[in-house]
Amino acid sequence: MKTRLPKIYIDTLGCSKNTVDSEAFAAQARANDFIIVDHVEQADTLLINTCGFIDAAKQESIDHILSGVDLKEQGKLDRLMVMGCLSDRYASELKADIPEVDAYFGSSHTSIPEVLNALGGDFKKELLGERSLSTPRHFAYLKISEGCDNPCSFCAIPLMRGGHKSTPMEQLIKEAEMLRAKGVRELIVIGQDTTYYGLDLYGKRCLDELLLRLSDVGFDWIRLLYAYPAKFPSHILPVIRERENICSYIDMPLQHGSTEVLKSMRRGVTRNRLEDLISEIRSEVPGIRLRTTMIVGYPNETREHFEDLVDFIETVKFDRLGCFMYSQEDATTAFPLGDPVPVKEKQRRVRELMAAQEKISLEKNTTLVGTKQRVLIDRIENGTAWGRTIWDAPEVDNEVVLDSAVAGFNLAELKTGSFYTAEITDAEAFDLFGTVLALDE
Numbered sequence: 001m002k003t004r005l006p007k008i009y010i011d012t013l014g015c016s017k018n019t020v021d022s023e024a025f026a027a028q029a030r031a032n033d034f035i036i037v038d039h040v041e042q043a044d045t046l047l048i049n050t051c052g053f054i055d056a057a058k059q060e061s062i063d064h065i066l067s068g069v070d071l072k073e074q075g076k077l078d079r080l081m082v083m084g085c086l087s088d089r090y091a092s093e094l095k096a097d098i099p100e101v102d103a104y105f106g107s108s109h110t111s112i113p114e115v116l117n118a119l120g121g122d123f124k125k126e127l128l129g130e131r132s133l134s135t136p137r138h139f140a141y142l143k144i145s146e147g148c149d150n151p152c153s154f155c156a157i158p159l160m161r162g163g164h165k166s167t168p169m170e171q172l173i174k175e176a177e178m179l180r181a182k183g184v185r186e187l188i189v190i191g192q193d194t195t196y197y198g199l200d201l202y203g204k205r206c207l208d209e210l211l212l213r214l215s216d217v218g219f220d221w222i223r224l225l226y227a228y229p230a231k232f233p234s235h236i237l238p239v240i241r242e243r244e245n246i247c248s249y250i251d252m253p254l255q256h257g258s259t260e261v262l263k264s265m266r267r268g269v270t271r272n273r274l275e276d277l278i279s280e281i282r283s284e285v286p287g288i289r290l291r292t293t294m295i296v297g298y299p300n301e302t303r304e305h306f307e308d309l310v311d312f313i314e315t316v317k318f319d320r321l322g323c324f325m326y327s328q329e330d331a332t333t334a335f336p337l338g339d340p341v342p343v344k345e346k347q348r349r350v351r352e353l354m355a356a357q358e359k360i361s362l363e364k365n366t367t368l369v370g371t372k373q374r375v376l377i378d379r380i381e382n383g384t385a386w387g388r389t390i391w392d393a394p395e396v397d398n399e400v401v402l403d404s405a406v407a408g409f410n411l412a413e414l415k416t417g418s419f420y421t422a423e424i425t426d427a428e429a430f431d432l433f434g435t436v437l438a439l440d441e
C-alpha cells in the first residue's frame with residue numbers, strides 16, 4: 001500500500017537563525033515530495049522549531065508544543081515533532097513532561113537529516129544552501145555561521161548551537177546567488193557573531209571579503225546584523241562606506257554600558273572602549289545608523305550601574321535600541337550569581353531605559369521630516385502601505401507608514417517588494433510617515 005506523503009506545517013519560533021533552518025528543512029522536505037502547508041489546519045504533521053534562549057522564549061515554545069498536543073488529541077494531527085534549541089537543551093525533561101510528542105530532535109541546524117529520516121525521507125546533500133523562503137519574497141536572511149565562541153556569562157546559546165563554525169564562502173555566495181535569482185532584493189547577514197566570520201575557517205576575520213563578494217551579487221540592500229564589539233574588525237568599515245548596496249547600518253548588541261557590569265558579563269570591553277569604537281564607526285562611515293540591544297536587571301546591576309547605562313545611551317544616542325530583562329539560564333557562568341533583581345524592578349528599568357531611548361529616537365526621526373527617502377514596501381493592508389528606509393531592519397526597527405494619494409499614486413499601484421521615493425511628512429519615536437512620490441527601481 002502506497003504510504004501517504006506527510007503534509008507538514010512548520011511552526012518556527014525564536015530567531016532568524018531558526019527561520020533559515022526551517023527554510024532549509026522545507027526545501028529538503030519538498031525535494032522528498034513531502035508537502036509543506038501554510039496553515040496547521042491543512043497538516044497531518046506539525047513540526048515545531050523551538051527556541052530555548054530565555055525564559056519568555058522557552059515558555060512560548062512550551063505553549064506551542066502543548067497546543068500541538070491538543071490538536072493531536074482532537075485527532076487533527078497524525079504526528080507532532082519538536083526540534084530546535086529548547087528540545088536540544090531539555091530533551092530528557094520534555095520527554096518526561098510531554099510524552100505525547102512523537103519525536104524530539106536537537107537544534108535545527110544539525111537535526112534536519114534525522115527529521116527527514118523519521119518522516120521516511122532522506123537528506124539531499126546536493127541541495128545544501130537551498131531554501132524555501134518563509135519571509136516576504138523581497139528580503140531573506142543569510143546565515144554565515146553557526147554557534148559562538150564568546151564567553152558571555154548570561155548566554156546559553158553556545159550550549160545549544162555549539163562553538164563558532166563559519167560556512168565556507170563559496171557555499172554562501174552560491175546561496176546568495178540562489179536567493180537573488182528568487183527575486184530577493186534585501187539580504188540580511190546573520191550569525192551569532194557575524195564579525196568573527198572566517199577566523200575558524202581561514203585563520204583571519206574576513207567579513208570584509210564576504211561583504212564585497214555579496215555586494216557583487218546584485219542585491220539592492222545588504223544589511224549586517226549581530227556584530228560583536230570586542231575585537232571588532234574595523235576593516236569592514238571602508239567596505240560599508242564604499243559599497244552603495246551595503247546598508248549604512250550595523251546591528252551590534254552591546255548588552256550594557258557600565259564597565260563593572262560588562263566585566264561580570266564577560267563581554268571583553270569597557271564603556272570607554274565602546275564609546276571609542278562607536279565614534280570610530282561613525283567617523284569611518286558618516287551617517288551610519290547603529291542598532292543595539294541591552295539587558296537590564298543583570299545580577300550585579302545596582303541602581304548606580306543602571307543609571308550609568310542610561311547615561312551611556314544618552315551620551316552615545318543609538319538610532320535603534322531594544323531591551324531585554326535578564327533571564328537566569330542554568331549552566332551559564334552567571335547562573336551561580338542568582339537572580340537578585342526583582343521582576344518589578346527589572347520591568348521598571350526596561351520602561352525607564354526605553355523612555356530615554358524614545359526621546360532620542362523622536363529627536364533623530366524628526367530630523368528626517370521634509371527629506372526624500374528611498375523606501376522598500378514590505379506590506380500593503382487596509383488602505384495603507386508600510387515600508388522601511390535603508391536604516392531599518394525588518395521586524396525590529398522603524399516603519400514608514402505611507403499614503404499615496406498626494407502624488408496621484410493609487411494605492412493599488414504600489415507593489416510589495418518595490419522601492420519608491422517618499423517624502424517624509426511626519427515622525428514619531430518609532431515610526432515615520434510619508435507620501436509616495438515616485439517609483440524608484
Ligand code: SF4
Pocket residue numbers: 148149150151152155156157158192193228
Ligand atoms: S556573542 Fe555572547 S550573547 Fe551572543 S551568542 Fe555569543 S555568547 Fe551569546
